[in-house]
Amino acid sequence: MIGxxxxxxxxxxxxxxxxxxxLISRLAARLRGDPGRARLPAFEVVRxxxxxxxxxxxxxxxxxxxRVVGSVGRSxxxxxxxxxxxAGAGRWKRVDRAFHRGVDxxxxxxxxxxxxxxxxxxxxxxxxxxxxxxxxxxxxxxRFHPRSHACxxxxxxxxxxxxxxxx
Numbered sequence: 001m002i003g004x005x006x007x008x009x010x011x012x013x014x015x016x017x018x019x020x021x022x023l024i025s026r027l028a029a030r031l032r033g034d035p036g037r038a039r040l041p042a043f044e045v046v047r048x049x050x051x052x053x054x055x056x057x058x059x060x061x062x063x064x065x066x067r068v069v070g071s072v073g074r075s076x077x078x079x080x081x082x083x084x085x086x087a088g089a090g091r092w093k094r095v096d097r098a099f100h101r102g103v104d105x106x107x108x109x110x111x112x113x114x115x116x117x118x119x120x121x122x123x124x125x126x127x128x129x130x131x132x133x134x135x136x137x138x139x140x141x142x143r144f145h146p147r148s149h150a151c152x153x154x155x156x157x158x159x160x161x162x163x164x165x166x167x
Contacts, residue, residue, distance in 0.1 A: 007100055011093045015084070018092070018131045022083035040078045041070035043111055043118035051147030052113050058141040060107060065129050065137050069116035074123045082123075082130040095128045107138035114146060 005013070046052075071078065077086045084092055098105055108122025117139070119126050129137050 007097060010100060011096045014096050014131065015089055015093055018083045018127070021081065021131075022079045022085045025079050025081055025083065026085070040075040040080050040082070041118075042075040043070055043072040043113070043120075046070065046113055046118070047144060050114060052144035053147070054145045055111075056143050056145070058112070058143055061139055061141045062136050063110060063117055063139045063141065065126065065134055067115070067117050068110065068119060068126050068130075068137075070118040071123055072111060072118050072120040074119070078123060078127055082127040084127060091124045092127060095124045096131075099128050099132055107140050110139045110141050111144055112141055113144040117141070
């Protein structure tokens with residue numbers, strides 16, 4: 001007979017699995033000879049590399065979670081898949097608990113550049129959404145306009161879907 005897990009047990013297991021995914025991702029990148037590939041890109045590096053100075057507030061949008069590719073200030077706490085590497089368990093578990101309870105959380109704050117999004121506020125909400133397979137997330141979005149046309153190479157080393165009208 002399979003017993004039921006309490007919410008706290010489920011949240012603990014979710015965090016353990018997320019940490020394990022981050023470890024596996026890091027090991028796979030190391031075996032491929034590209035350990036930097038597992039790291040979450042930092043917004044400031046991409047902004048400087050593309051010369052993006054001008055910005056425009058776009059307001060509240062619904063954004064594909066898969067297009068969130070980096071972080072403004074916490075890129076060292078999560079891997080490229082937004083699994084926690086050094087992120088504290090407490091906040092991650094609180095957000096996961098809220099997810100399981102169906103609590104509406106505030107929108108995340110994102111910076112868009114070159115068709116990808118960087119989390120300015122809400123890294124743990126994005127991480128839990130990714131872990132749980134959520135496809136869309138509410139966000140307050142500000143778009144940065146790059147001067148350089150090297151967006152895809154700088155951001156992901158692969159083509160990125162650019163929004164209409166973006167260089």
